[in-house]
Amino acid sequence: MFKRLKKKVLRRSCREVSRLISDMQERPLGWFDRLLLRTHLSLCDNCVEFEKQVTFLSRAMGKWKSYSDES
Amino acid sequence: MSDFARQVEELRPQLMRFARAQLRNDAWAEDAVSDTVLAALEKPQSFTGGSQLKTWLVGILKHKLIDQLRRHTREVASTPDDDSGLEDLVFAPDGHFRDREVTWGNPESSLAERQFFVVLQACVENLPPTQARVFMMREWLELEAEEICKELCVSSTNLWVLLHRARLRLRECLQAKWFATRH
Numbered sequence: 001m002f003k004r005l006k007k008k009v010l011r012r013s014c015r016e017v018s019r020l021i022s023d024m025q026e027r028p029l030g031w032f033d034r035l036l037l038r039t040h041l042s043l044c045d046n047c048v049e050f051e052k053q054v055t056f057l058s059r060a061m062g063k064w065k066s067y068s069d070e071s
Numbered sequence: 072m073s074d075f076a077r078q079v080e081e082l083r084p085q086l087m088r089f090a091r092a093q094l095r096n097d098a099w100a101e102d103a104v105s106d107t108v109l110a111a112l113e114k115p116q117s118f119t120g121g122s123q124l125k126t127w128l129v130g131i132l133k134h135k136l137i138d139q140l141r142r143h144t145r146e147v148a149s150t151p152d153d154d155s156g157l158e159d160l161v162f163a164p165d166g167h168f169r170d171r172e173v174t175w176g177n178p179e180s181s182l183a184e185r186q187f188f189v190v191l192q193a194c195v196e197n198l199p200p201t202q203a204r205v206f207m208m209r210e211w212l213e214l215e216a217e218e219i220c221k222e223l224c225v226s227s228t229n230l231w232v233l234l235h236r237a238r239l240r241l242r243e244c245l246q247a248k249w250f251a252t253r254h
Contacts (some may be wrong), residue, residue, distance in 0.1 A: 014166055046132050057241055060191055
């Protein structure tokens with residue numbers, strides 16, 4: 001049972017996990033999704049990078065806005 | 072023309088640029104900007120001078136943009152983007168990112184560069200219209216997800232998919248047009 005759960009958590013693809021990373025900006029994730037995400041991120045550099053890119057995009061949009069308010 | 076009216080008029084082209092980026096429709100953008108200028112000229116006394124004139128106008132413009140979106144909701148909802156192939160382009164059949172070399176190092180330094188925002192704006196303008204609209208509503212107008220769902224008549228799951236696709240596309244675009252050219 002534990003093995004199967006472990007397998008289920010570990011074998012998530014970047015395709016699914018990237019969606020969770022996006023969703024995290026919009027809604028709180030459930031405990032299972034959080035576990036899945038944390039496990040995947042500890043093993044996958046591409047998704048760690050994607051998470052950074054998503055939060056960077058948000059900051060960039062904030063900056064763009066204040067920059068267009070000023071200039 | 073009063074000084075105030077002249078200053079407001081001078082800002083019209085910039086307001087138009089923001090309105091177009093948000094609405095993706097010149098006629099609607101014209102309407103939103105005209106409504107904004109009218110509202111400003113009718114009530115110059117409500118501009119207290121505490122903030123910059125432009126910031127104040129952008130504040131009014133946001134409401135007018137939302138009014139326009141509300142008025143044209145049906146048109147928006149009836150033309151959804153067919154962008155279901157996007158994820159197959161970004162991800163390999165095994166679900167991994169195809170392009171593993173997309174690392175941006177320290178992207179923060181780009182925020183200090185004017186040119187970066189020109190590229191960012193171009194990337195947003197290149198998004199399919201519905202994606203651009205929800206992304207701008209969320210990140211630029213800072214509307215809550217529920218509000219966007221209500222305005223555009225989409226379910227929250229749909230909204231999340233649209234935002235996710237917008238982010239995937241912006242990532243690819245910024246990678247190609249900005250970050251890849253700087254290594």
